Amino acid sequence: MRISAHVRNSADRHEVTLRTDGRVQGLTVPPRTTGPGSGVNGGELLFLALATCYCNDVYREAARRGLQVERVEVDVEGEFGGEGEPARNVTYRVRAAAQGSEAELRELLHHTDRVAEIQNTLRAGVPVTLAEVKVEGA
Known part of the structure; x- marks a missing residue:
């Protein structure tokens, strides 16, 4: 499965496009009300x-x-320190x-914790690489 996320931000716009194996969808994320950027932060999106x-x-x-699951509620929390x-x-x-x-x-919920891909990605400490930088004139 190939997944990508794209953010396009300008003065009063914030657009998010997500792709999974060619399926494209938008996600509504408001722009920041106090200046440029996203109205939500990366920590919130990570959680x-x-x-x-x-x-x-x-x-x-x-x-x-x-098993027939009727409802699932998940609460994630954590802390971020300095920059x-x-x-x-x-x-x-x-x-x-x-x-x-x-x-x-209970066994289902514990098993799911062991196989959840995002949890396991963070637990493994996967490297993240800046692959390219392009600079355009204003």
Whole structure:
């Protein structure tokens, strides 16, 4: 699966385009009201990625087990320090309702934590490389 994200920002516009294997969709993210940039910060989006990945993976893994999940709620929180410092104390909590026993649901939720791709990407500390810089005249 090939995934990409594109941000285009100017004085009063903020456009986000996401692509997965050729499927393109926009995401509404407001521009910053106090100047140029995005109305949400990267930390918020990172934590949203963790919550979204886990939520989607619960449904995927439940389907593989023949479990019918009725609801998933995920809360992610953590801290950022000074400029350039990575996040720390990142934790998440999940509440879910499903058909089946409490033991089956608990095992599903713990299994999902072990296989959630975004969580595992952060846990592995994957390198991120600035591949190209282009500068245009104003």
